[in-house]
Amino acid sequence: MSASSLLDLFESGGGAEKKGTYVEVVLPLPLAKLYTYSVPFHLKEWLQKGVRVEVQLGRQGRYAGLVYSITEEKPAYQTRPIISVLDDFPVVTEEQFRLWEWMSTYYLCSMGELMAAALPAGLKLAGESKLLLAENYEAKPWMQLHQELPGDEALVIEQLQKKRELSLSDIQRMLKLKSVHKLVKSLLDKQLVQLKEELQERYKPKMEDWVALAPPYELNNPSSIKEAFDVIGSRAHKQIDTLMAFMQLGREQKEVRKKELYERAKIDSALLKKLVDKGIFSIYQKELSRLDDYDGEAEGNYALSEQQQQAYESCLQHFADKKAVLLHGVTGSGKTQVFVELMEHYIGQGQQVLYLLPEIALTAQIVGRLQKHFGDQILVYHSKFNNNERVEIWRAVQEGVPIILGARSALLLPFQSLGLILVDEEHDPSYKQQDPAPRYNARDTAVFMAHLHGANILLGSATPSLESYQNALEEKYALVQLDQRFGGLALPKIEIVDLGEQQREKRMHGIFSGHLLDALKETLANGEQAILFQNRRGYAPLYRCKSCGWTTECKDCDVSLTYHKYSNNLRCHYCGYQRSLPKSCDACGSHELEIIGFGTEKIEDELQIFLPDARLERMDWDTVRGKNGHDRLINRFADGQIDVLIGTQMVTKGLDFDNVGLVAVLSADQMLQFPDFRANERAFQLMTQVAGRAGRKKKQGRVLIQAYQAEHEILREVLQHNFQQFQQRELAERRSFKYPPFQRLIKIQFKHKKRDQLLMAAEWGAKFLQSRLGDRVLGPAEPSISRVRTYYLMDLLIKLGRGGKSLRAAKDKIRDMQELLRQKDGLSGLRVVIDVDPY
Ligand SMILES: Nc1ncnc2c1ncn2[C@@H]1O[C@H](COP(=O)(O)OP(=O)(O)OP(=O)(O)O)[C@@H](O)[C@H]1O
Ligand SMILES: [Zn+2]
Structure with a gap:
C-alpha cells in the first residue's frame, strides 16, 4: 500500500468503517453454490464486484474466483480469507452476472459452469495450470x-x-x-x-501483406501524390499504372491487400519491390483471422432493392417498439445485405452489434463478406483462437469494439453498449450447446440478453424454426418477410425422383438414378457446377454378415461402425473408436460380409465411374479437418476448380455461389425416418437450404431429390417452396401431440458405467419426480442409442406447460432429486445430465 493511501485510511478514521467483511465468490467449477470468504483488512479497498480474487478451495488448491457480492453477513461456516485481489477493474460486468443468473436458473446449471464457459482460460488461472x-x-x-x-x-x-x-x-x-x-x-x-x-490448441495466426503509401505521400493530398509521380518518372509506365491502380483501390476500401494490387495492376513482386525501394510504398503485415481468405468479389456498398429497403425499414420500426423481429427471407433474398444496413445504423450511433452464426468455421464466406465491408470494426470470436487472443478479444469488447461476429459463446463476452443482436440462420440446431453444461440455446438466450441490455434483436432464416415462427404467430415477435430472390430470379425448380419407380424401370446405376446422372451430365456440359448432398459421412454405415445379419458395433457405444474406405477401417462416429475390418463374422464365422447403405465417400467413389472427366471433391468432417480445409474447398469451388461438390450438411450452410446449376439430395428417406419429433422440421430445413444453393446469380437452378417415399408430405412442401403449409401442418401436429413449441421439454439423462446401478438410479429418480409432478414425467426409457463412451444411458422426459410457474416448480423438484441422488450410497459414478429445451 502506498503512503498516500495509508494517509487516506488514517484520515477517514482508519479501516473500522470499511464495508465488506465477506465476499461471495464464483469458482469456475460445477459447484452447486457460491463460496463465502472473509476479506483481510488490507485487501478491502481493492475489492469490487466482478474482480478476480485468489482463494483456496478445500485441499483442491488455489483458484481465481470472481467476486459476486460483498456483504457484512457472516455465513454459518468458518470462512477462509481471500489471498489476493487480482484485478484493478472488474473483468465481468453487471449485465454478465445477470445473464449468468438467468441462464443458471433457466438451464439448471451452476454459476461456476457459466464462469468456466465464459472466461478465457487466461482469466481462470488455477493451481494446476x-x-x-x-x-x-x-x-x-x-x-x-x-x-x-x-x-x-x-x-x-x-x-x-x-x-x-x-x-x-x-x-x-x-x-x-x-x-x-x-x-x-x-x-x-x-x-x-x-x-x-x-x-x-495452438492457433497460428496467419499474416498477410498489405500495401500503403510510404510517408510523406498521402492519398488525400494531391500535391504529395504529384510528387510521388515525379519520383517515379514519366517513362516507368508500369510503375505509374501501379500507383494509379493503388489509388483506385485505396478509394474503394480503407486498406489495400498486396494480392489485390497485384491483380489490379497486373504486376508481380519484382515491380512492387522497385516502388518500395523508391520509397513510394511500404509493406506491412496484418494478422488475419484464418477465416477471411475468401476471395470473392469485393462487397461494395450495394443499394438495397425495394423489397430489402422495406424490410430494413420495418425492422427499424419494430425495434422502436422494442419488439424482437423474425426476418423470414427465402434463400438468396439478400438477408445479409439487410443485416449490413442495420449494423451500419447501430454502429453509427456508437452502439455495439453482436452477430451470431451457428458455426463460424462453416460460414467463413459470410465472415469474409462482412470483414470486407466493415474492416477492422469487426472482431471475430471463435474457439480456434488461443488463450492470449481470447483475452485480447475479451478486453476489446469491454473497450467497446463495434461489431463482434461469433458462434454461440460470443454471447458470453462483456459487452458495454450493446445495441443490436443478429442471429443468422436462427433455425440451426448448433445454436444449442450439447455438452458440457451450460446446455443453452444461444438463440433463445440472445432474446433474453437483448432485453437485459435494452438492445434490439433480429432472428433471420429462410427456414425459421417452429419455435420462433410460433412466437411470430402469437405476435411475441414481429414478422418481416422477403419473399423474392435478389435480382428477381425464380427459386429453383425442384423435382422428386421416385427411387422405387426408377428401380422397377431398371434405371438405377448403383446409388444414382438415371435421371440424376442425365441432369449431372447436362449441367457440366453447360459449364455449370453441381452440389450433391448426403447427410452421412464415410463410405457405408453398416458392415454386415450376409448369413446371420451380425453387424460390427463399437466396443464402447451402442452404434454400428461406419466403414471408411480411404483408411480401410471401421469407425465409431460417436466416440472415434477405430478398428480394422473383420475377416469373418464374429457371430457365425462366415466370411461373406457386405456393406450396406452409403455415405459421402461412396458417392464420390462411384460418381467418378459415371463422370470420369469431372473434377469431384468431397466436403465433410473427414476432408475439412485440416487447418483451413473448409475454406480452401469453398474457395476452389467458387473459383470453378471443382465441378461437383459432394458433402454433408456442411454444404447447406449459408453458402453463396454464382454458378451452381444443379443440387441433388441423394437420399431423403433417411432424414424423414429419423426417430425424433423434430425430424420433419429438420428435413424440411435441410432440403430447402441445400436446394437454395442452386441458381443464385444467373438463371433459375434445378434440384433433384431422390427418395423412396416420394409421396411424403414434407417432400411435397419442399417441392412447392411451401413454408406456410409446412408450418401449419407441423404446428398442428406438435400441438396435438404436446410437443414444443406448445410444451416445454426437460430431458434428464442418467449415465453410469454399470447397468444395474443406472437402472436403480433412473427408477428412483422417476418415482421421485412422478410422485411430485405426476404424469408429466415420462420414462425412464432407454434412448435409441443406449450406450455411449462406455456409459449406459437412461432418459426421463418431462413435458411442461409454457407457464413460468410450473416450470419453476419442476426445476425445484429436479434440483432436489439431483441433490438426493448425490447423497445416496452406492451410486458413486452416477452422472445426471439435465437438458432444458433439448434439441
Ligand atoms: N442489394 C443488393 N445488391 C447487390 N447484390 C445483392 C444485394 N442483395 C443481395 N445481393 C446478392 O445476392 C446474393 C444472395 O444474397 P444473400 O447471400 O445475402 O442471401 P441470403 O438471404 O442470406 O440467402 P441464404 O438464406 O440462402 O443464405 C448474394 O450474392 C448477394 O451478394
Ligand atoms: Zn463409440
Whole structure:
C-alpha cells in the first residue's frame, strides 16, 4: 500500500468503517453454490464486484474466483480469507452476472459452469495450470535475467529455462509465496510465458501483406501524390499504372491487400519491390483471422432493392417498439445485405452489434463478406483462437469494439453498449450447446440478453424454426418477410425422383438414378457446377454378415461402425473408436460380409465411374479437418476448380455461389425416418437450404431429390417452396401431440458405467419426480442409442406447460432429486445430465 493511501485510511478514521467483511465468490467449477470468504483488512479497498480474487478451495488448491457480492453477513461456516485481489477493474460486468443468473436458473446449471464457459482460460488461472516459456522466448543468462526482471520473476524464468514447465503450485512452493497469481499475471503480460493449454490448441495466426503509401505521400493530398509521380518518372509506365491502380483501390476500401494490387495492376513482386525501394510504398503485415481468405468479389456498398429497403425499414420500426423481429427471407433474398444496413445504423450511433452464426468455421464466406465491408470494426470470436487472443478479444469488447461476429459463446463476452443482436440462420440446431453444461440455446438466450441490455434483436432464416415462427404467430415477435430472390430470379425448380419407380424401370446405376446422372451430365456440359448432398459421412454405415445379419458395433457405444474406405477401417462416429475390418463374422464365422447403405465417400467413389472427366471433391468432417480445409474447398469451388461438390450438411450452410446449376439430395428417406419429433422440421430445413444453393446469380437452378417415399408430405412442401403449409401442418401436429413449441421439454439423462446401478438410479429418480409432478414425467426409457463412451444411458422426459410457474416448480423438484441422488450410497459414478429445451 502506498503512503498516500495509508494517509487516506488514517484520515477517514482508519479501516473500522470499511464495508465488506465477506465476499461471495464464483469458482469456475460445477459447484452447486457460491463460496463465502472473509476479506483481510488490507485487501478491502481493492475489492469490487466482478474482480478476480485468489482463494483456496478445500485441499483442491488455489483458484481465481470472481467476486459476486460483498456483504457484512457472516455465513454459518468458518470462512477462509481471500489471498489476493487480482484485478484493478472488474473483468465481468453487471449485465454478465445477470445473464449468468438467468441462464443458471433457466438451464439448471451452476454459476461456476457459466464462469468456466465464459472466461478465457487466461482469466481462470488455477493451481494446476502449467506455465511454459513463450514460444519465441530465447534463453538468457542468469545475470541478464536478474537485471531485467524483479527477483521472483527472474527466478521463475530461470527455472523454466531448465525445467520446461512449472505448475502454479510448484512456483508457490519454490518461492515460498502466499500468492503467485500477481507474479504470473505480470509474466503473462510481459509475454515471457504462456499457459500450457494454449499449446494444445495452438492457433497460428496467419499474416498477410498489405500495401500503403510510404510517408510523406498521402492519398488525400494531391500535391504529395504529384510528387510521388515525379519520383517515379514519366517513362516507368508500369510503375505509374501501379500507383494509379493503388489509388483506385485505396478509394474503394480503407486498406489495400498486396494480392489485390497485384491483380489490379497486373504486376508481380519484382515491380512492387522497385516502388518500395523508391520509397513510394511500404509493406506491412496484418494478422488475419484464418477465416477471411475468401476471395470473392469485393462487397461494395450495394443499394438495397425495394423489397430489402422495406424490410430494413420495418425492422427499424419494430425495434422502436422494442419488439424482437423474425426476418423470414427465402434463400438468396439478400438477408445479409439487410443485416449490413442495420449494423451500419447501430454502429453509427456508437452502439455495439453482436452477430451470431451457428458455426463460424462453416460460414467463413459470410465472415469474409462482412470483414470486407466493415474492416477492422469487426472482431471475430471463435474457439480456434488461443488463450492470449481470447483475452485480447475479451478486453476489446469491454473497450467497446463495434461489431463482434461469433458462434454461440460470443454471447458470453462483456459487452458495454450493446445495441443490436443478429442471429443468422436462427433455425440451426448448433445454436444449442450439447455438452458440457451450460446446455443453452444461444438463440433463445440472445432474446433474453437483448432485453437485459435494452438492445434490439433480429432472428433471420429462410427456414425459421417452429419455435420462433410460433412466437411470430402469437405476435411475441414481429414478422418481416422477403419473399423474392435478389435480382428477381425464380427459386429453383425442384423435382422428386421416385427411387422405387426408377428401380422397377431398371434405371438405377448403383446409388444414382438415371435421371440424376442425365441432369449431372447436362449441367457440366453447360459449364455449370453441381452440389450433391448426403447427410452421412464415410463410405457405408453398416458392415454386415450376409448369413446371420451380425453387424460390427463399437466396443464402447451402442452404434454400428461406419466403414471408411480411404483408411480401410471401421469407425465409431460417436466416440472415434477405430478398428480394422473383420475377416469373418464374429457371430457365425462366415466370411461373406457386405456393406450396406452409403455415405459421402461412396458417392464420390462411384460418381467418378459415371463422370470420369469431372473434377469431384468431397466436403465433410473427414476432408475439412485440416487447418483451413473448409475454406480452401469453398474457395476452389467458387473459383470453378471443382465441378461437383459432394458433402454433408456442411454444404447447406449459408453458402453463396454464382454458378451452381444443379443440387441433388441423394437420399431423403433417411432424414424423414429419423426417430425424433423434430425430424420433419429438420428435413424440411435441410432440403430447402441445400436446394437454395442452386441458381443464385444467373438463371433459375434445378434440384433433384431422390427418395423412396416420394409421396411424403414434407417432400411435397419442399417441392412447392411451401413454408406456410409446412408450418401449419407441423404446428398442428406438435400441438396435438404436446410437443414444443406448445410444451416445454426437460430431458434428464442418467449415465453410469454399470447397468444395474443406472437402472436403480433412473427408477428412483422417476418415482421421485412422478410422485411430485405426476404424469408429466415420462420414462425412464432407454434412448435409441443406449450406450455411449462406455456409459449406459437412461432418459426421463418431462413435458411442461409454457407457464413460468410450473416450470419453476419442476426445476425445484429436479434440483432436489439431483441433490438426493448425490447423497445416496452406492451410486458413486452416477452422472445426471439435465437438458432444458433439448434439441
Ligand atoms: N442489394 C443488393 N445488391 C447487390 N447484390 C445483392 C444485394 N442483395 C443481395 N445481393 C446478392 O445476392 C446474393 C444472395 O444474397 P444473400 O447471400 O445475402 O442471401 P441470403 O438471404 O442470406 O440467402 P441464404 O438464406 O440462402 O443464405 C448474394 O450474392 C448477394 O451478394
Ligand atoms: Zn463409440
